[in-house]
Amino acid sequence: MAIRVNGTEVDPPEDARVSLLDLLRERLQLTGTKVGCNQGACGACTVLLDGNRVLSCLTLAVQADGREVTTIEGLADGDGLHPLQAAFIEHDGFQCGYCTPGQICAASAMLREVTEGVPSYVTADLAEEHITLSREEIRERMSGNLCRCGAHNGIIDAILQVATEKAA
Amino acid sequence: MNPVTYQRASSLAEAVRLAESSQLLGGGTNLVDLMRKGVERPSQLTDVTALSAAIAATDDGRLVIGAAARNSAVAAHPLVRSRHPMLSRAILAGASAQVRNMATVGGNLMQRTRCLYFADVAGSRCNKRQPGSGCDAAGGFERYHAIIGASPACSATHPSDMCVALAALDADVRIVGPAGKRTVALVDFHRLPEDRPDQETALKQGEVIEAIEIPDAPFAARSDYRKVRDRASYAFALVSVASGLTLREGRIDEIRIAFGGIAPKPWRAYRAEAALRGVVPTAEAFKAAADLELAEATPLAGNAFKIALAKRTLAAVLTDLSGDDR
Known part of the structure; x- marks a missing residue:
């Protein structure tokens, strides 16, 4: 299985504690998604999971295995603005x-x-x-x-x- | 966060087998946060979000909602919106759209209190987190704490909006465990703290919530949920009211009432219901019923305002529900 991030397949982390937010920012260098409160209160880490808005800080990356993640980097059409x-x-x-x-x-x-x-x-x-x-x-x-x-x-x-x- | 293993249950039987030795994970909106704070320290997680998320009516009109159904899916479902509007409204009053997309029905039932002292592992004593250690909420910031049903050991409130509506709707919780299946009424699923505030629900180790069942009833179709909070949205309830009723010849026939935000569990207002059955709906009758229900309220120093707030919120909801434009 794999996590599809903005159309690219990524291996889920071996350590189940890694949040989807940390996977995006620290391992994939997709730093558009921001760390705010890191406890589900602010929405700065919002991404789309199978098209639905979720909080990446409270999602374990392993929970996204087999699913499609879209971040702000994947929302725009190339260099054109959304x-x-x-x-x-x-x-x-x-x-x-x-x-x-x-x-x-x-x-x-x-x-x-x-x-x-x-x-x-x-x-x-x-x-x-x-x-x-x-x-x-x-x-x-x-x-x-x-x-x-x-x-x-x-x-x-x-x-x-x-x-x-x-x-x- | 402590090291933890993760696996997905692909069937109810597998979930029951794994539940004995692991903690069940739904959307993670509460559990992942509590793991990060050190309140919860599971060594094994079993993801149960692949189990039934179906929402469907049975032949006898009961609505069955799989435990893995997302809160947002329940709130938006046409049958819930038409037959049980208080349930849609309660879910939509809770959390944010992002959280509702993640949170499951089973997880909503199992969520822990948002008492700040419960979450403060390093700095506060808490009988719910560590039985017998004491309670630093007592005499502290008590604004969000209970005015009824609490004990000297714990006055934390149950945070769910959805469960308040389910209590008023006579919902049942379908549970599966090693010994087989059983059903517990939602109003009996959560327990009052007494001297063991750490024991919060009727669910035993090794058991899994399979589904919620809600009977079809005329009062449910004429129902609403109103939530009073410190900001307009995305805040836990100070007081909330779920209610539904029917009228016959100008009198209240069937009625259900439950409060949120004032008790350690969704507070079904049986006394108020009994006082209002067969009565002409008037402001005086609503006030008398609210007074009766809250007669035994024992507020803390910081939350006595909740008594008047609960009474007025109930009166406002009942006035609206019994009005001609319903």
């Missing part, structure tokens, strides 16, 4: 940039969840299959990603723009 990356720049969705890879990985999965009709805690009608992505919905759905610079308003603007363009 639409969310471009929108974060346009709307000042960051200052120091440390939380940004996690924010963008989380947002990309979140937008897919919305198109699939996945509800959130603030969705008024749980039976409704079509989600209208308001600022309140984005705030709730992105609450697992903290930004200590306080760029949340720009982050919401950026995500809302990409969501609107996708829907158009």
Whole structure:
């Protein structure tokens, strides 16, 4: 078995204690994924596992064996920016940039969840299959990603723009 | 973190065989964190996420959820959203989207308290972590601790939102062990601390949670979950309420109520339910029922506010559920 990281097969570590986060950063030199709290509270280490957003700090790398991992390095199309990356720049969705890879990985999965009709805690009608992505919905759905610079308003603007363009 | 071996169980039988000598690993959102903090020190991990994650209704209308189902999959499932909305809402009120994508149903039942003193291996005494060592939460930061069901040994709260809804929904826990299968009601699955706060659940060493079963009931379709916390999202409950009810000729017919955030286990409010059955839903009736349920609450110095908060949250949920627009 192997872990597929951004399309490349990687051997799982022999030591089961290695987190997916440490595998990415320390062994594969994919340092786009950031270490924040290392205890599941901040979202800086968010990556996609089989397309779903997860915390790489609380995922043992061996748990990703046989699965597909996508990091911020794998999200963009070559040297071209992902639409969310471009929108974060346009709307000042960051200052120091440390939380940004996690924010963008989380947002990309979140937008897919919305198109699939996945509800959130603030969705008024749980039976409704079509989600209208308001600022309140984005705030709730992105609450697992903290930004200590306080760029949340720009982050919401950026995500809302990409969501609107996708829907158009 | 101590050295640990890792293996995946590919069948329930294999999981039961391995469970005797290892600790079971679901999404890891709680266990991996506790291993890193030194609270949990397993030498063997058995990953049970390859076991059944199916969510399906039986012929008699019961909803069966495999223990490996991810929390996010349960919350988003059409049957859960339509028949048991309080369960969707409770799960969506918990943690973050990332954590819900990882966390399993079985793991949610087995998660440990978020008491800060329990997690502080180097600096705090804790009867749950080390029986008989004492409790440094007493007289400390008690804001998140229990006001009912606690003991002098431990006042830590159960952190789950999902389990509060399951308690109100009359859910059962299906367990498999070396001696065969058994079923435990969710309300009996978690135990009160008394003098052994380290013994948290009815699950014995060597047993594995196979699935959760929820009966179909009219009160479940007219239900909700409300959570009050220190920030708008991604925080544990100060107080939460899961409730569902039916009305007949202007009176409450069936009703279920459970509280989160106030007790060492999901707190099923049997007294309040009994007081409200057959009663015309009014603000006075809701207040009387809440007063009755919380009459024996014994708050700590730092959390007496939870009594009023629990009563008001219950009244708000019941007012909403009994309203005409439901």
